[in-house]
Amino acid sequence: MNTMLFYVKPPQLSLRWLVGGHRLLNLHAIRCGLSSLFFILCVVAPFLRLDWGGTPVVNADGSVSVKVKVTRGANQTEFHKNLMDITLFVNNNPYVGDNNYDSRFSPRIAFTGQVGNARIGEVIELKSTTPLPAQRDWYIRAGERVAHGLNIYNYSEPLTVTIP
The missing domain is CATH 2.60.40.2060 (Immunoglobulin-like)
Known part of the structure; x- marks a missing residue:
């Protein structure tokens, strides 16, 4: 597994799981309102x-x-x-x-x-x-x-x- 750590600043996060214009994960974009700095830990399975x-x-x-x-x-x-x-x-x-x-x-x-x-x-x-x-x-x-x-x-x- 590969691990990615994103540092996110307020007020809003919108991550789209794209590489080279192709969607990698069958997930919707993550959207949430933020009031302070937080971390998102993403674990990615290789092909x-x-x-x-x-x-x-x-x-x-x-x-x-x-x-x-x-x-x-x-x-x-x-x-x-x-x-x-x-x-x-x-x-x-x-x-x-x-x-x-x-x-x-x-x-x-x-x-x-x-x-x-x-x-x-x-x-x-x-x-x-x-x-x-x-x-x-x-x-x-x-x-x-x-x-x-x-x-x-x-x-x-x-x-x-x-x-x-």
């Missing part, structure tokens, strides 16, 4: 959850193999959109994701239509596209996205892999 299916394996050729399990994060079926792709992001610094990765090593599996939905709940194996340079740490993170709004990735936790 998808990605969990590692074990420890990354450094293969004999210096490539890295991982297993990832993708599950739905939101319970509401209206947010069960088609899976677009899954990517193993690989980078030489710990800030790894779709905006910071090395495309030479990062494989992407694209899905069309509903094809990817059959993979939900399964363990998916990913392998770096080429061997990683030796004698250094590499950072990996799996990302998956659904066809909704801005097509933003949901991620696994980042991991460190040392190539001997």
